[in-house]
Amino acid sequence: MEILDAVWLIPALPLAGFLTLLIAGRKLGDPFAGWLATSAIGGAFVATVVVFGRLLNMGEEERRHITTLFTWVPAGGFSVDVAFLVDPLSITMALFVTGIGTLIHLYSIGYMHGDERFSKFFVYLNLFAFSMLMLVLADNFLLSFLGWEGVGACSYFLISFWFTRESAAVAGKKAFVTNRIGDFGFMIAMFLLFASVGTLDYWGTASVANGSIGVFEQAERLSTYTASAVVLLLFLGAAGKSAQLPLYLWLPDAMEGPTPVSALIHAATMVTAGVFLLVRCAPLLEQADPNVTLFIAGVGALTALFAATVACAQDDIKKVLAYSTVSQLGYMVLAVGSGAYVAAIFHMVTHAFFKALLFLGAGSVIHGLHDEQDMKRMGSLRKWMPITWATFLVGWLAISGVPPFSGFWSKDEVLAGAFDKSPALWAIGVLVALLTAYYMSRQVFLVFYGHERWRQPAAGADPADAADPADAADQGHTAHGSAEPHESPWVMTLPLIALAGLAAVGGMLNLPLFKATLFLEHWLEPSLGEVEHHVLATGTKIALAIVATIAALAGVGLAYVTWYRKKPAENANLEPDILKKAWTYDAAIAAFVGGPGRAAAAWSAFTVDKGVIDGAVNGVATLVRQGGGQLRKVQTGYVRNYALGLAAGVVLLLAWTLVRVGL
Amino acid sequence: MTVDGSWYLILAAVLFSIGAIGLLIRRNVLVMFMCVELMLNAVNLTFVTFARMLDDIGGQVVVFFVLVVAAAEVVVGLGIIVSIFRRRTGDQGTTADDLHLLKG
Amino acid sequence: MTAALLPLLAVATKVDLGVFLVCAAIVLTGAFGVVFLRNPVHSALSLVMTLFGVAVLFVAQEAHFLAAVQVIVYSGAIVVLFLFVIMLLGVDREEAVEVEGLKGQRPLAFGVGALMLLLVLLLARANDWATGQTGARGLASGPGENVEKLGRSIFTDFLLPFEVTAVLLVIAVVGAVVLARRPPQLRDEGDDQ
Numbered sequence: 001m002e003i004l005d006a007v008w009l010i011p012a013l014p015l016a017g018f019l020t021l022l023i024a025g026r027k028l029g030d031p032f033a034g035w036l037a038t039s040a041i042g043g044a045f046v047a048t049v050v051v052f053g054r055l056l057n058m059g060e061e062e063r064r065h066i067t068t069l070f071t072w073v074p075a076g077g078f079s080v081d082v083a084f085l086v087d088p089l090s091i092t093m094a095l096f097v098t099g100i101g102t103l104i105h106l107y108s109i110g111y112m113h114g115d116e117r118f119s120k121f122f123v124y125l126n127l128f129a130f131s132m133l134m135l136v137l138a139d140n141f142l143l144s145f146l147g148w149e150g151v152g153a154c155s156y157f158l159i160s161f162w163f164t165r166e167s168a169a170v171a172g173k174k175a176f177v178t179n180r181i182g183d184f185g186f187m188i189a190m191f192l193l194f195a196s197v198g199t200l201d202y203w204g205t206a207s208v209a210n211g212s213i214g215v216f217e218q219a220e221r222l223s224t225y226t227a228s229a230v231v232l233l234l235f236l237g238a239a240g241k242s243a244q245l246p247l248y249l250w251l252p253d254a255m256e257g258p259t260p261v262s263a264l265i266h267a268a269t270m271v272t273a274g275v276f277l278l279v280r281c282a283p284l285l286e287q288a289d290p291n292v293t294l295f296i297a298g299v300g301a302l303t304a305l306f307a308a309t310v311a312c313a314q315d316d317i318k319k320v321l322a323y324s325t326v327s328q329l330g331y332m333v334l335a336v337g338s339g340a341y342v343a344a345i346f347h348m349v350t351h352a353f354f355k356a357l358l359f360l361g362a363g364s365v366i367h368g369l370h371d372e373q374d375m376k377r378m379g380s381l382r383k384w385m386p387i388t389w390a391t392f393l394v395g396w397l398a399i400s401g402v403p404p405f406s407g408f409w410s411k412d413e414v415l416a417g418a419f420d421k422s423p424a425l426w427a428i429g430v431l432v433a434l435l436t437a438y439y440m441s442r443q444v445f446l447v448f449y450g451h452e453r454w455r456q457p458a459a460g461a462d463p464a465d466a467a468d469p470a471d472a473a474d475q476g477h478t479a480h481g482s483a484e485p486h487e488s489p490w491v492m493t494l495p496l497i498a499l500a501g502l503a504a505v506g507g508m509l510n511l512p513l514f515k516a517t518l519f520l521e522h523w524l525e526p527s528l529g530e531v532e533h534h535v536l537a538t539g540t541k542i543a544l545a546i547v548a549t550i551a552a553l554a555g556v557g558l559a560y561v562t563w564y565r566k567k568p569a570e571n572a573n574l575e576p577d578i579l580k581k582a583w584t585y586d587a588a589i590a591a592f593v594g595g596p597g598r599a600a601a602a603w604s605a606f607t608v609d610k611g612v613i614d615g616a617v618n619g620v621a622t623l624v625r626q627g628g629g630q631l632r633k634v635q636t637g638y639v640r641n642y643a644l645g646l647a648a649g650v651v652l653l654l655a656w657t658l659v660r661v662g663l
Numbered sequence: 664m665t666v667d668g669s670w671y672l673i674l675a676a677v678l679f680s681i682g683a684i685g686l687l688i689r690r691n692v693l694v695m696f697m698c699v700e701l702m703l704n705a706v707n708l709t710f711v712t713f714a715r716m717l718d719d720i721g722g723q724v725v726v727f728f729v730l731v732v733a734a735a736e737v738v739v740g741l742g743i744i745v746s747i748f749r750r751r752t753g754d755q756g757t758t759a760d761d762l763h764l765l766k767g
Numbered sequence: 768m769t770a771a772l773l774p775l776l777a778v779a780t781k782v783d784l785g786v787f788l789v790c791a792a793i794v795l796t797g798a799f800g801v802v803f804l805r806n807p808v809h810s811a812l813s814l815v816m817t818l819f820g821v822a823v824l825f826v827a828q829e830a831h832f833l834a835a836v837q838v839i840v841y842s843g844a845i846v847v848l849f850l851f852v853i854m855l856l857g858v859d860r861e862e863a864v865e866v867e868g869l870k871g872q873r874p875l876a877f878g879v880g881a882l883m884l885l886l887v888l889l890l891a892r893a894n895d896w897a898t899g900q901t902g903a904r905g906l907a908s909g910p911g912e913n914v915e916k917l918g919r920s921i922f923t924d925f926l927l928p929f930e931v932t933a934v935l936l937v938i939a940v941v942g943a944v945v946l947a948r949r950p951p952q953l954r955d956e957g958d959d960q
Contacts, residue, residue, distance in 0.1 A: 637763030638869055644687055647879045654886035661893060666787045669896045671824065673888060674791050678798055678817075680884035685802030687876035693853055694810045697801050700845070701814070704821050707837075714907050715828045716897040720920045721904030723830050723913075727921065730836060731932045735939035737845050741852045742946030748856050760869070 003054040004065045007084045009047040010094055010137060013040045014129035021126060025119030034109035037122035041105050041129050045098035052091050064203060066139050073142070078194065085139035085202055088523050092345065093136035093276055096352050100268045101129050103495035107360055108260040110491035111367060121161060121258070128154035132269050136276060141190050141200040141215070144277070148186065148241070151270045152179040158265060159257040171253035178250040182240015182274075189233035196226050202280065219283035227287035234281060235296055238274030242329045245303045249586055251326055255318040259363030262318060267325050267355035272348050275332045279341045282528045286339075297337025297421055301428040304330030306583065308435035312442070313579035316373050317362045320443050323582075324399070325355060327432060331414050334425060340417025341528050342510070342521045347410040349520075350506045354398035354407055357499035361392040364492055365447060368485040369454060375443065379450040384485040387493045389448050391500040396444050398503040400437035401552040406506030408552075412545050413510065419544055426544075430551050437555025445563040454485070668716040672709060679705035690758040692744055696737070703733050786827055793820035811849050818842040829907070832914045 017040030025033050055065075068083035084090075105125060112121050131150025138144040153176075160172025193215055194200055201214040219227070238244070243251040254266050265271070278285065278296075285293055304327045311323035328351050335344035366373055368385050382389040398407035411433060419426035487493065510520035578584065634645075682701030689695050707726045714722025747762075793816060800813025818841050825834035905920050907913075921929055 636869070639759050639762050640687060640690070640872060641869060644872060644875055644879065647683060647687060647876075647883065651879055651882045651886060654883065654890065658886055658890055658893075661890070666783050666827075669891075670787065671828070672891060672896055674794065674824075676884055676887050676891070678794060679887075680880045681795075681798040681802060683883060684876055684880035685798075687880070688802065688873060691807050693849060694801070694807050697810055697814050697849065700841075701798055701801060701817065704818065704841075707833075708821055708824060711825055711828045711830045711833065713897050714830065717899055717901045717903075718907050719901060719903050719905070720907045720916050721924075723833055723907065723917055724904065724920050724925050726830070726833050727836070727917070728925075728928060728932055730833075730840060732935065734840060734845060735932075735935050737848060738939045738943045739946070741848060742943040745852060745856065746946045 004051060004086050005067045006047065007051050007067050007086050007137065008069060010044050010051070010084075010098070011130050011133040013044040013047070014126045014133065016040060018123060018126040018130055021119055021123040025123055028119060030113060030115075030118040031109050033119035033122050034105070034112070037126050038102060038105035038109065040126055041098055042102045044129065044133065045095075045102050048091065048094045048098050051086060052095060055086065055088065055091055066203070068139075077198070080140055080142045080200060082143060083139040083201075084137045086137070087203075088525075089276075089280065089345070089528070090136050092349070092520075092524070093272075094133060096349055097129070097132050097136065097269050100352055100356050100499070101125075101132075101264060103498055104260050104264045104268075104356065104360070107263075107363070107492050107495045108258075110489045111260055111363055112258065117161070121158075124154055124157045124161070125260075125264070128158070128265065128270075132273070135273055139202055141193065141202070145183075145186060145190065148237075148273060148277075149183065151265070151273060152176065152183070152241070155179070155254070155265055155270055158261040159254045161257055161261070165256070167253075168256040171250070171256040175250040175254050178247050179240050182237040182247055185233040185236025185240070186277075189230045189237065192226065192230050192233065196222055196230075216281075216283040219287050222284070222287055224287065224289050227284050228289040228292045231281070231285055231288040231292050231296075234277060234284075235299075238278050238333070239299070240274070241277075242271050242274030242333065243303075243326045244274075244299055244330065244333055245306060246589075248303060248307070248326050249582075249589060252319055252322045252582070255316070255322050259318065259359060259366060262322070263356045263359035263363065266322065267359050268352035271325060271329055272332070272352070275329065275336060275344055275348055278333070278336045279344055279528070282341050285336070293337045293339065294421065295337070297334050297418065297425055300330045300333030300335075300337055301418070301425045301432075302330070303327070304334065304432045305428055305435075306330075308432045308439070310579055310582045311439045312435060313576065315376050315580075317365065317375050317378070317443065317447065318359070318373060320375075320439060321355070321358055321362060324358075324436065324440070327436060328355065328399075331411065331429070331432070334429060335414040335417050338417040338421035338425070340413065340420070342524055343410070343413035343417045345524060346510045346520050347414050349509065350398065350406040350410040350503070353499055353506050354395045354405075354503040357391060357395040357496060357503050358399065360492070360496055360499065361388050361395060364388040364488040364496065365485075367488055367492070372454060375446040377453050378447045379453040380448070381485060382448040385487045387487060387496065391493075391496040392444065392448065394500040394503050396440050398506075400440055400556060401433050401548060402437075402556075403549060404507060406503055406509075408549070409507035409511060412548055415548055416541055416544055419540075430547060433548055434551040434555040434558075437552045438559045441556045441559030442563050445559060449564060668712050671712040675705045675708040675712065678702075678708065690760055692748070692759050695759060696740060696744075700733070700737070703729060783827065786823070790820045790823045790827070793817070794824070807853050808850065811846055811853065814849075815842045815846050818846070829913060831912075832917050 017037050021028070021033055021037060028036060064085070064087040066083055066085055068081045070082055071079060072082045073080040105122070108121065108125065112118050115121065128151060131147045131154060133147070135144050135147025135151060138147060156172045156176040159175050160169045163169045163172070190200060197213075197215055197218045199213065199215060203214040203216055222230075240247045251266060251271070255262055257266075285296075307323045307326035307330060311320050311327065314320045314323060328347070332344045332347050332351070335341070335347060364385065365378065365381060365388060368381070368388070369378065372378065394405070398405040401408045401411045403409075415426055415429045415433070418429050508519075581587070636642075679702050682698045682705060685698035685701065686695050689698065707729055710722045710726045710729070712722075714720065714726075797813045797815075797817030797820060801810045801817065804810050804813060818837060822834045822837040822842075825831075825837060904924055905916060907916065
């Protein structure tokens with residue numbers, strides 16, 4: 001039996017875990033439910049590695065295999081199967097989803113210990129894993145959309161996990177609604193594609209006897225106009241999922257969820273789904289108008305810049321990382337728009353490593369400080385939490401783009417691609433790199449260095465703030481009885497160490513030094529179809545790399561000067577209010593939806609729906625009734641009126657006869 | 664000038680229309696009935712005229728039968744009128760318009 | 768005999784004309800009387816006048832038997848019946864002819880009636896008044912009495928209709944008796960022990 005056909009195990013194991021925990025989770029309890037969930041996804045990881053190994057051994061041309069389970073929608077001319085596309089891109093995604101997912105599941109056992117809804121958390125996590133894997137492994141748009149919606153739903157569940165807190169419930173709703181707007185774009189794109197090419201499969205199963213043709217094989221047949229429209233609509237979907245302007249606003253609020261959720265969903269996996277979709281549809285992007293891809297790259301760059309500026313002024317440890325995620329996603333979208341698909345995937349992988357690491361580290365800090373999230377009230381934690389500190393440093397250097405860590409290599413690829421598309425975009429990218437290094441260094445200095453500000457009582461703070469009853473993760477801490485920070489248990493630090501290792505050496509995936517080391521690029525080639533490769537001169541590349549490194553070091557230096565040396569209170573003017581409020585974007589959206597949005601909805605509901613449509617329907621009924629009422633008047637009850645009617649009828653007959661016969 | 668058959672036909676037509684108008688205008692049931700008789704007479708006159716113009720005895724035979732049937736009809740019609748209006752006084756209504764009170 | 772009548776023919780046509788005109792006047796006057804007189808008894812008498820006029824016109828058209836039957840049956844029996852019922856029911860009160868209860872009935876009635884007249888006349892004139900086969904059921908003119916010819920036609924060509932009308936008359940009589948009968952009286956209490 002072909003090993004690749006066992007690919008169905010990859011999503012099936014988390015699904016089994018989900019179902020088991022759904023039924024018996026509460027009985028299994030803390031921590032056994034967690035171990036069950038972790039082993040489910042761990043098993044999926046093993047299966048992915050096996051499939052990966054098999055794929056590696058196959059020749060380059062054969063690295064696309066479709067395993068069909070059953071026909072999902074047999075509707076005459078339109079047929080959609082539940083089938084998995086095993087090719088380099090999907091397996092790459094599956095690898096890091098399951099890999100990082102396993103680490104985060106493990107971490108969550110420690111983090112969520114003591115929570116009263118412990119097993120429910122793992123139910124949702126496993127469901128999420130299943131959905132995400134369906135998304136990346138699907139062989140057609142509709143099945144991917146199933147996974148797409150699934151991860152959106154799980155994101156909602158997990159963000160509002162502590163739903164007794166109003167802000168968490170609201171954040172969950174915000175995420176869901178914003179995602180929905182993106183989903184609308186995805187759906188319309190699917191309709192357009194089906195209308196143009198008659199199928200929703202990515203690649204056809206040409207090896208099968210009836211030889212169906214997929215979308216990408218027919219990409220060249222699409223008109224530029226259609227392809228551009230589809231790409232723009234798909235980008236709308238990606239903008240929703242991957243938090244680009246204007247639909248990014250759910251991601252910072254999503255930090256209301258537990259930190260493992262932020263790490264898994266909002267750093268490594270779900271938010272990358274949008275970028276994955278765009279890379280998957282590379283043949284379509286190639287077919288579209290070049291201005292469209294320029295637009296996509298521009299949005300990516302702008303998002304990156306926007307988010308980076310906002311991150312510089314945030315005090316919450318997780319909010320900084322959230323905006324950082326938006327910014328890095330902007331980088332990935334910039335790469336996709338520039339046609340550097342490999343760079344986008346490369347950065348996605350390295351970002352998954354170091355961002356998950358940073359989030360888990362932040363979670364460790366929060367856990368250690370008994371749910372303190374304000375960086376201004378942290379400090380000098382390197383003494384108290386050495387492992388967290390060390391791993392966090394690795395993540396910091398990686399994201400800042402300091403060689404030889406992984407972030408440097410991937411960011412460099414992205415910037416090279418951007419330079420090829422437009423030097424202006426490259427310049428924005430470099431500015432973002434500088435800002436990234438700055439705010440991450442600021443974070444490191446505030447949290448791990450400086451004075452022990454957590455010893456000081458908060459000036460004018462409410463005692464009730466410190467003991468937020470909705471923080472269920474706090475329950476485990478009261479047992480400690482200690483007010484001093486402590487290192488996290490091994491279930492939490494082990495994943496940190498693993499991810500630190502990956503973040504450090506991840507650059508080896510695609511070193512641009514020699515042809516042979518460009519492993520990822522060769523590996524992903526078959527998945528991307530016929531795309532142009534933009535090759536820059538080596539000299540240009542080295543120059544760009546140097547400029548990027550200088551920017552990174554400059555950012556670190558800037559932060560060193562402002563944050564390491566001085567007290568935080570002296571730097572108030574570096575954090576203007578407008579940046580804290582994300583350029584008042586949230587308020588603007590609220591005003592727009594509340595005002596014109598609501599007015600448009602009211603117009604739609606009352607004028608159009610009630611007035612026109614209901615009016616038309618009711619109007620027919622009214623017409624009939626009134627017509628009947630008028631006709632009823634013929635029945636007067638008077639014999640003489642009826643006689644008159646008879647006489648009139650006779651006259652009409654005579655007249656007709658006269659007309660027929662002729663005068 | 665000889666009296667043409669068409670003159671009789673015109674006369675009959677006028678008689679018929681007078682009868683029709685009378686039927687529509689009068690409210691007294693019996694007068695309405697009399698107007699019906701006028702119309703029947705007009706028809707009779709027409710048939711007899713045709714009998715002469717076409718030299719056909721069949722026209723007169725038809726008139727014969729019309730007379731018989733008219734007689735029968737008058738009998739039955741008056742019987743109905745009697746049975747409807749027998750006990751009504753002036754207040755209850757004795758005109759054709761009051762038949763609408765029967766409602767159905 | 769016919770030759771002797773020839774000189775009379777010239778006079779006869781003039782007589783014909785005069786008879787027609789006089790009778791037409793009688794007929795129309797009677798008709799207007801039926802329609803426009805207030806008292807129903809007066810209307811009935813006007814009807815008699817019309818019937819006489821029509822009878823004379825029958826004679827002028829050489830339908831002698833029918834003229835006789837018209838006078839005897841129509842004005843002699845039917846109109847008398849009308850008068851009986853008028854007296855029986857007491858509907859001889861004068862009707863307010865000026866007032867018209869139903870809206871638009873009067874003008875519409877006049878209009879429809881006038882239109883009907885006009886259309887009929889137009890139709891008839893366009894089709895040469897009388898068309899069709901002559902003498903389909905036997906000749907009206909020629910030797911022999913009118914009664915004889917009529918009788919012969921009825922009892923040979925029209926025998927079945929004749930019988931049917933006989934039945935019809937019986938039915939009419941029975942129906943009239945049933946309709947005009949008073950409802951059965953209720954029995955008195957304590958009548959039968």
